[in-house]
Amino acid sequence: MRIHVLASSSSGNAIVVEIAEHVFLIDAGISCACLEQRLVCCGLRPSALSAVFITHEHQDHVKGLDAFIRRYRIPVFSRPATWEHFPRTDRLPSECVREITESLHLEGIQIDSFSVSHDAADPVGYAFHGEDKTFVVATDFGVVTSTVENAIREADYLVLESNHDPEMLRTGRYPAFLKKRIAGEKGHLSNEDAGRLLAESCLGKPRQVFLAHLSQENNQITLAENCVRQFLQSSGYQLGRDVTLHRTFPNRISSLKTS
Numbered sequence: 001m002r003i004h005v006l007a008s009s010s011s012g013n014a015i016v017v018e019i020a021e022h023v024f025l026i027d028a029g030i031s032c033a034c035l036e037q038r039l040v041c042c043g044l045r046p047s048a049l050s051a052v053f054i055t056h057e058h059q060d061h062v063k064g065l066d067a068f069i070r071r072y073r074i075p076v077f078s079r080p081a082t083w084e085h086f087p088r089t090d091r092l093p094s095e096c097v098r099e100i101t102e103s104l105h106l107e108g109i110q111i112d113s114f115s116v117s118h119d120a121a122d123p124v125g126y127a128f129h130g131e132d133k134t135f136v137v138a139t140d141f142g143v144v145t146s147t148v149e150n151a152i153r154e155a156d157y158l159v160l161e162s163n164h165d166p167e168m169l170r171t172g173r174y175p176a177f178l179k180k181r182i183a184g185e186k187g188h189l190s191n192e193d194a195g196r197l198l199a200e201s202c203l204g205k206p207r208q209v210f211l212a213h214l215s216q217e218n219n220q221i222t223l224a225e226n227c228v229r230q231f232l233q234s235s236g237y238q239l240g241r242d243v244t245l246h247r248t249f250p251n252r253i254s255s256l257k258t259s
């Protein structure tokens with residue numbers, strides 16, 4: 001497997017996973033031109049993508065979707081309610097618009113969607129099973145449910161939201177309603193929640209974890225890393241052996257070649 005986080009922040013998200021001969025894109029929250037450019041930087045032709053999977057209809061996950069799909073005519077999967085709420089579905093070639101309810105198999109690879117708690121129509125995370133490994137994308141959720149925990153326990157490779165530092169959010173310049181939304185049950189995961197979730201879920205096998213979807217306003221990568229590291233170390237994990245943390249960036253690719 002190869003994983004490339006093309007962009008990750010509250011302003012734009014796109015992730016690529018290469019499994020066997022297949023290349024999947026999860027979310028298209030950066031412009032079509034930027035997607036093309038970053039795929040090429042990873043040595044990938046945009047037209048070679050097998051499919052696109054959309055987690056939910058917020059702009060930071062779909063910004064470049066319609067232009068990209070119109071140009072390359074790649075099948076794009078999401079939950080039916082997400083398609084109903086995506087404002088530009090009629091601008092997509094109808095043969096490319098596909099629905100995923102729970103799981104599907106694409107040429108020997110199983111892809112599961114799992115529900116998350118977020119203020120969108122039917123938001124999901126995804127688990128990709130192939131090459132005897134599991135890759136999970138879990139971002140954009142306000143509380144950890146047993147569904148999310150179960151998905152993360154399976155993961156060998158994980159992109160996990162570590163959105164905000166609660167103190168930075170509390171004292172920051174966002175209006176009160178937005179602070180409430182972000183910190184709420186259908187908002188975003190804090191650094192502490194991400195650390196606690198990893199400490200409780202990462203038993204049994206080594207994991208590679210990308211800390212993702214960091215708020216550019218209410219977080220810093222070093223704060224997120226230190227917080228998560230403390231939770232893991234106080235639960236007896238050895239960093240670099242049991243869990244390896246990887247950074248992600250709003251404007252830079254973060255890659256991992258696993259085999």
Ligand SMILES: [Zn+2]
Pocket residue numbers: 056058118120140
């Ligand atoms: Zn969202």
Ligand SMILES: [Zn+2]
Pocket residue numbers: 010013058060061140213
């Ligand atoms: Zn988001």
